[in-house]
Amino acid sequence: MKLTKEQFQKDFKDRLHHKFSIETCDANSVELFQSLGSLIKTYISGDWREDRLEQQRNQQKIAFYFSIEFLPGKMLKSNLLNLGILDLVRDGLEELGLDFEQIAEAEKDMALGNGGLGRLASCFMDSLASTGLPGFGNGIRYKYGLFKQEFIDGYQVELPDAWLTTGNIWEVRKDHEKVDVCFEGHVWLKEDKQTGRLIPVYENPRILRAVPYDTAMVGFRNEQVNNLRLWDIEIPESEERKYYSINERRQIQDITGVLYPDDSTYEGRRLRLIQEYFFTSAGLQTIVKRFKKLNLPIETIHEKIAVHINDTHPSLAVAEFMRILVDEEGMEWSQAWLATVRTMSYTNHTIMSEALEKWPVDMVKQLIPRVYQIIEEIDHRFVTEMSTKFDGDLVERTRILRDGQVHMAHLAIIGSHSTNGVAKIHSDLLKDVVLHDFYVLYPERFNNKTNGIALRRWSQISNEPLSQVLDETIGESWRSDAEKIELLMAYKDDKNVQEKLAQAKKLNKQRLADYIFKTTGVKVSTNAIFDVQVKRLHAYKRQQLKLLHIMKLYLDLKQNPELEIPPRVFIFGAKAAPSYYYAKAVIKVINEVANLINNDKKIQDKLKVVFLPNYNVSLAEIIVPAADVSEQISLASKEASGTSNMKLMLNGAITVATLDGANIEIKDAVGEENIVIFGMDKDRVYQYYREQNYNAYEVYNSDLTLKRVLNTFVDGTIPNIVREGQELFDALIKYNDEYFTLADFHSYIEAQEKIDLLYQDKAKWNKMSLINTANGGRFSSDHTVKRYAEDIWGIVAMK
Ligand code: 6GP
Known part of the structure; x- marks a missing residue:
């Protein structure tokens, strides 16, 4: 839309005066947001009416x-971006001495x-x-x-x-x-x-x-x-x-x-x-x-x-x-x-x-x-x-x-x-x-x-550092045509571009680290791998498999404090349905594992576990741009598609995935060498269903490493989880592990070891990350x- 900064500033002040009868300096962020929102709605209303009439006419x-x-x-930023006045409004408000981000924050x-x-x-x-x-x-x-x-x-x-x-x-x-x-x-x-x-x-x-x-x-x-x-x-x-x-x-x-x-x-x-x-x-x-x-x-x-x-x-x-x-x-x-x-x-x-x-x-x-x-x-x-x-x-x-x-x-x-x-x-x-x-x-x-995903939200709105690097490298055409992000492929071996992308990631990691500190009090280093699993909590999505990985690392480090592994921060975001008791038990166990590990001096900050409360779209906008690793570890055949997998790869995270849902299409898009695949495929899963011969207890009993890790749920290693630890243990052993968590355990650990190695090879990692971003455009919901x-x-x- 056509609008000058001066006009906007005038409109904004008028709106605030009319709506609340106060001066900008007296208004709080809710009042500022409401004035801004209602002004933007007025800007939109002409086209809104016109389009309805045109649909009728035609x-x-x-x-x-x-x-x-x-x-x-x-919706504020997305509306401003789509109207083409995001920067103008931001500048206009800053000039009036107002903090745009704080105003935007007031929106529920x-x-x-x-x-x-x-x-x-x-x-x-x-x-x-x-x-x-x-x-x-x-x-x-x-x-x-x-x-x-x-x-x-x-x-x-x-x-x-x-x-x-x-x-x-x-x-x-x-x-x-x-x-x-x-x-x-x-x-x-x-x-x-x-x-x-x-x-x-x-x-x-x-x-x-x-x-x-x-x-x-x-x-x-x-x-x-x-x-x-x-x-x-x-x-x-x-x-x-x-x-x-x-x-x-x-x-x-x-x-x-x-x-x-x-x-x-x-x-x-x-x-x-x-x-x-x-x-x-x-x-x-x-x-x-x-x-x-x-x-x-x-x-x-x-x-x-x-x-x-x-x-x-x-x-x-x-x-x-x-x-x-x-x-x-x-x-x-x-x-x-x-x-x-x-x-x-x-x-x-x-x-x-x-x-x-x-x-x-x-x-x-x-x-x-x-x-x-x-x-x-x-x-x-x-x-x-x-x-x-x-x-x-x-x-x-x-x-x-x-x-x-x-x-x-x-x-x-x-x-x-x-x-x-x-x-x-x-x-x-x-x-x-x-x-x-x-x-x-x-x-x-x-x-x-x-x-697909609303690509503009998951890049232009939530990841400005990345967007800037894209503008500088391939021009701005990707902003309106998502598939143009692929132009970035031409720079896959360009160290300079890779470095710039890594710097952008660092900024996003810092933003998340600040948020983590503010909400949980846990200090995390941006040098660590930010390993992210964000989605609803459900047994088939296998947050419990991630837990087994974390506990294995913990035990390894306890046994050998000198073990050289790249530091990792495990970041969870997930809500459990109020009446889904197993999922709620998983949340409790993750939180207690976080307490245990984050406070154990012997771990020397090599591992941190953070469960951010109230995962929602706004929180995702802070987490996704900062992720290094995207966990897509559902049992093959169970996740219909997934969409956080798309957001995360677009933002340069490397996916650790089973061959499930859209992970398969992500693999096809980025190539096998730029994703880490593990675990059974759907045919193997269906073979188990047909033959009915999966025996979780046997898997557990015949595997010392797995046994040692799984026992931590019930042997007191993790304090304060007597009931919940038992519930997880029972789901996996007594009720025969409905989602084959144990069967995929070793393959998953190997996948994570591969991640450790890759992360230590900075050049390789940065290239993989670039290739992921470059191929994210095809998952735009515009296309869908x-x-x-x-x-x-x-x-x-x-x-
Ligand atoms: C979800 C699926 O679990 C997820 O895989 C998919 O990406 C998403 O739908 C969008 O298609 N399903 C639900 O949220 C749900 O409530 C009844 O399904």
Whole structure:
């Protein structure tokens, strides 16, 4: 956008005066941030409005991305960068005597997601706008985001993340677009005498109001502004008198209260299902209304609208769309079905069976009776049609209603034209194993779309030192075209460039070292290897394998204090689901291992262990640029893709990885000599499954080194972990090590020894690091969304 520094300064001061009636020198950073944010929103609003009108005028096909999670992090810098005024605003504020970084710090992370799936949704929002593609997000405006994690006595404590307390400066409440969503009651079908059609009659429904709050998704210097719409819940005026007590009203408001309510109880699960239907229905109702304004025949709706189901949470979209088309728009079933399948598409994000949602039939029937009837009809027609073509068992296994449950993934696959996985190996596993039955039915529906990352955030915003070296070396074209980073390959043997990159890394390591000291009191040296594992805490991601490595080094050093190894700082960032006890035990053990090692003088600072609390997008922006080693050590076949692996390699870290998820594509991109691969591959893992002959106890018992290391969990070596150490030990021995941690132990240790050697060869390391950065461009989510746009959604760029 066109703006001078002087104009900005004037606008900013005016805004502060109008909004808070105070002088800049009196304002605190929250007030400064809010004034700045609201000014930026005004700058954006023209394009935002204009793009919406243009989409309408051109009857542009739009992709609506339904996701129960969005994890954008902070938006100020990203908006400024994309508008092309980041430096101008920074300078302008500094000239006014204000500290830009401190103002930016005042923004609360928007953390409406748990991890990879939500972060991916936000990367896509950024990339859709930045590639000029008309995309529109639909989600939930949770009052509380993902919990704030603290450690007390080494244990994870979950505190509420009340991110809305000071208001959300980016959002706009769109009161005129509110819609009602209907739950419960009874539904029966009445024949319309004139048409002979069956019309549903709702008795005693509970009507809830969905109110949208929109946030602008600003494209990178292309004047494209898309929309992220988050739905909040209210009680419609007409229903007010039904809720006598405050308690009842609160129960309603709680529907959009928290992200993923605890689903270990029936009530928690029921609330989750309400959330899913609530935002899916609200989103679809407005989409159909919008389409009708185009005055086109309803049966062409799929030509103007694509609806994406991000994991199974919004898969009720299939039935709800059918309900709207049939009940409200009067379409014939078969015509509506054709339009639905053509409109919908679905992404699977995990092969972990516990994440494949299923709802008890009774729950669905009671909560959304009409939608349930429609699901029954879809299921019935599916069985009838498929039974003429396929074997009865196959049809039975793939139907939507079985064992008294509604199988959400089945609904999503049957009711859509595309099912994709998120990395090559994952998509293959879906076809060959996890969803093989569906692949037999619909081979043409299956495809792969390897994940990507919002490259600008993970380079230009979070790693300015690296960005500067790139500008000086290859020019600035990479800033708008990620694949141009590959130009850096021409300098792979240039010592000068390698050195500059190493210096940039050093600056980032210093920033992280300062942060570590500030938050944990632990002093770390930037000469040490910064060895990073950041991701959700889960047994399949194998943080426990990292622990075994750390304990082995500790024991080695205790035995031989003179052992020459390059110093390492192990850096963890991870939240555990509140009801996942094993994961919480791992956190406690890591924290106690940190206490033990960091305070042991004999270790002479050769090892440090740091678990940074409250890992979130903003913290990732400090950790990722500083990493030397990226730990991607999930059991092969279990990590669908991973995206921290992409961020870390782009930032020059060397990946230690199993052949899992997108690690494989990273290996292909950088070449085998620039990544350290270890462990079993997926075929070996599946061989164990087939032969059922893995015996963890035997592995443990026949291996003295491993035995010595593993015993530290239970023999008192690590203080204060009697219960948790036993829990880890039992998971690995008594319960036979579900994720083959022990089987990969030696191979992992060898991989780490290789890292030690490589790190000592500075020239070699720097070259490897450069090659990783140079090949990071292909993991830009700009590229990924273009593939979705072409292959799945059929949308074209506006700009
Ligand atoms: C995650 C996958 O675990 C991760 O491998 C992938 O990179 C990410 O999705 C984005 O595709 N899955 C989830 O976060 C999840 O909740 C149901 O899956």
